[in-house]
Amino acid sequence: MVGLGVGAGGARAAGQVAREQVRKGAGGARATMRMHGEWTQVERQALSVWGYLSFLVGAVAMAMLAPGPRVFVVLGLVVSFCALFCAGSLRLLRQRQFWLLIASALLLSPFFIGEKDVTLWGLRLSQQGFWAGLWMTARALTMGLAFNGFASRISVAELATLLEGAGLRGLGFALGVAFNVLPIIQQSAADAYTAMRLRGGFRRERFSALKKLLVTIVAGSLRRGEEIVDAAEARAFDPARPQGQMARPTHADVLLAFALLCGGLAILLPQFCHLCS
């Protein structure tokens, strides 16, 4: 992410939602942008925010409810969808940190879950724990990919409009500002920490030093916030005014929702029938 000029950050965030709405064309034409508000590409696509939302809800619900090995079917569906509609989200699979989390769940489960009934290389392990860990891992992968897919295709402005549509007025502006100030806060926190460390701030009374660090970060951020408020007010931003219109579901969204419902029933119905019998 690239930091913006702080003074202009708030006003840019305020105008961001409206600009995106203006640039949206009819019939599902949609503009995508990076987090820092720079226009990257305008593309025509069939799925709107409702399609991606139904994908997220459907994938998470199926991952939660699918029994045992069927989680892999859901995982396969999610990977296919991501590859077709949001290929960028598969970059998550290249993150070492993500795999470390997955591996920790898979490797530690045989030690901590269930009765230890197998000995492997001198280690007492649990078969039940291994399978539980495997299903857990598949569920985590499925949900992680679904969420990443949703996040990679939905812009901050669309998410903000969605939240405002759900009655959380003002959240769109707050989200826009938060995205803009995030790199600045991270940088100023790192600077404050380095400055304190170089002056020997953490050698003695570490708690007091931590307290001073947090106060410095918060006070500095709030001072920058004043500049954002001034910039937004100078551009006549009014949080009470609606910031954008909700996109209407397209035919493809409805089709996807129906397909997800059918797929979900096909995966889950045998389990319910088994439970009933």
Place this chain on the structure above:
Amino acid sequence: MRKLTTRDLTTIAIFGAIWGALEMTLGSYLHVIFPPVTTPLVGTGTVMTAIGMIVALIGYLFVPRAGAVLMIGVVAAILKALSISGARLSPMLAIIIECLLAELGLLLARRPGPWGFALAGALALVWTFFHKFFGSYVFLGKDITKVYLGLLKQGSQALGIDVSLALVIIAAFLLIRVIAGGVAGWLAWELGRAVRGRLAR
């Protein structure tokens, strides 16, 4: 009740961004270094919730309105979700539920004060105990009874007492969280006042 002004929303955004930044950096590293199964008594989630509550409650001191803590939490959760490594639903949901409980605490306390902040922090931190059951059942499909038994086993090992003393173990789990939450709330009050003093200079 007066509507949120541009200043209020900006303050909420800043505190949400601070919490989000902490979750994305410190939280992600702590989760890798200390996976949940290795820290039964006080996990990374509890520590991060305490830190997050300190930030959110300082934010409440600057925007003393119902819903401010929840909005700070929602901003933090969305920032975490849209980060590279944070695309997970369970911590997002935990943040939002914890903020709702903190709002309840602030509502019960009526006026902002150290005790009200301590109550809000304690209520928020208590959820980290129940989230273990909720998350295990909803997101991992585990049997709650097994989670409970596993928790008792880990608790008995950590405290060095017999598993049969289930009530003592559960009480210890809850007490640790209540104390941690109370301290976090109290710290938030103190730090918030220190920030005000710094800004007034």
